[in-house]
Amino acid sequence: MSRSWVTNVKSKWEHLSVGRKIFLAAYGLVVGWAALIVWAQMLEPAEQAPSRSRAIVGDKSLAGGPINHFIRYRNSYDSFRKSGPNAPAWQRYAAAAPAVLGRPMVAIVIDDMGPDQKNARRAMNMQAPLTLAFLPYANELTPMIARARASGHEVLLHLPMEPENGDVHFPGPNSLKTDLPSGELSRRLKWNLDRFKGYVGINNHMGSLFTADQMAMARVMDELRVRGLLFLDSRTTTTSVGRRVAMQSNVPFGRRDVFLDNDRGATQVLDRLHEVEAIARKSGSAIAIGHPHDQTLDALERWIGDLEGKGFVLAPVSAVIAKNNRTTSSKN
Numbered sequence: 001m002s003r004s005w006v007t008n009v010k011s012k013w014e015h016l017s018v019g020r021k022i023f024l025a026a027y028g029l030v031v032g033w034a035a036l037i038v039w040a041q042m043l044e045p046a047e048q049a050p051s052r053s054r055a056i057v058g059d060k061s062l063a064g065g066p067i068n069h070f071i072r073y074r075n076s077y078d079s080f081r082k083s084g085p086n087a088p089a090w091q092r093y094a095a096a097a098p099a100v101l102g103r104p105m106v107a108i109v110i111d112d113m114g115p116d117q118k119n120a121r122r123a124m125n126m127q128a129p130l131t132l133a134f135l136p137y138a139n140e141l142t143p144m145i146a147r148a149r150a151s152g153h154e155v156l157l158h159l160p161m162e163p164e165n166g167d168v169h170f171p172g173p174n175s176l177k178t179d180l181p182s183g184e185l186s187r188r189l190k191w192n193l194d195r196f197k198g199y200v201g202i203n204n205h206m207g208s209l210f211t212a213d214q215m216a217m218a219r220v221m222d223e224l225r226v227r228g229l230l231f232l233d234s235r236t237t238t239t240s241v242g243r244r245v246a247m248q249s250n251v252p253f254g255r256r257d258v259f260l261d262n263d264r265g266a267t268q269v270l271d272r273l274h275e276v277e278a279i280a281r282k283s284g285s286a287i288a289i290g291h292p293h294d295q296t297l298d299a300l301e302r303w304i305g306d307l308e309g310k311g312f313v314l315a316p317v318s319a320v321i322a323k324n325n326r327t328t329s330s331k332n
C-alpha cells in the first residue's frame, strides 16, 4: 500500500516539467521556513509581564523553585539583569520587570519587613512585583527572603542607621553610627550585610544623622561597590549625601520620591499614591516607600489593581534605577 503510494508520487514527479518541479521545490521551501519561524515564536514568550512562578533568574538555591534559563523578556529596562556568579548582586538578584512599553514606571518599596511576620506575609502575597526591604535583625529571614523572591518580589536589605534623635528612636541592634571606631563600623556593616542573601542592595532604616555624614557614608558605599549592591536613599533627611557619595563610589543609586504612610489613614495613603502617579507621569518614574501597616496594604491592594488601566507599570526598584542611571550616564 505505502509502496504503491510512493511509486505513484515518484511517477507523477517524473512527468512534471522542469519549471513545475522548480516551482514546487521553492513552494515547499517557503512553507517549511514559515513553519520553522512559527515554531520558534511559540518557544519564545511574547513581550508580557512574567508569570509569578518564573519571575526569578540567578541564584538557584534562593529561588525556591525551578528556573527556566531559556526564558527571555524582550524589555529594554530588563536587559541589565544578568545571571551567573560574576554578575553584580544588583543585577543577579533583580526581579523580572514587566514590559515597560514607554509607560511611566512606579516602584513600591515596603520597608521594615521581617519583625511582623503576619503583615510581611500579606505584603508577599500581593500579586505585583513589589520591592521588599527586610530588617537584618529580624528572625528566620532566609525562608522569608526565598519566599519573597519566589513570589516575584525584589528584596532590599533595610540597613539600620543612626537618626538625629538617637536617644528617642533606637534603629536596632548593630546599627551604623557616626561616632563608631573604624573597626567597629566595619564589623557592624559586615554583620548586617551577611545576615541573608538574595538582595539587590540596601536602603536606610532611619539614618537622618548617618546619611548626612560624608565619611561614614563613604565607608558604606565602598562596601556596597565591592559587593555589587545598589543604594536606595530613603531620604530621611534633606541633607543626605547619599547621591553624591554613591556617584563618587560608582554605586547604582536611586532615591525615594514619596513616603506613603507618614499619616496612616486610608485617604492619606491614597493621596500620597496620587502624588506618586503625578511624579511618574512627569519624570517617567517614581519610587515610593511604605510600611507593612494594614491601612497601607489595604490602599495598595486597591490602587495596584487600577494601575495598568491608568497607563503605569509597576516595576522592581532595580529596573527604575537601571533606567535612571542609564539616562544620567547618557546625558554626561
Ligand SMILES: [Zn+2]
Residues within 6 Å of the ligand: 111, 112, 158, 204, 205, 206
Ligand atoms: Zn525603616
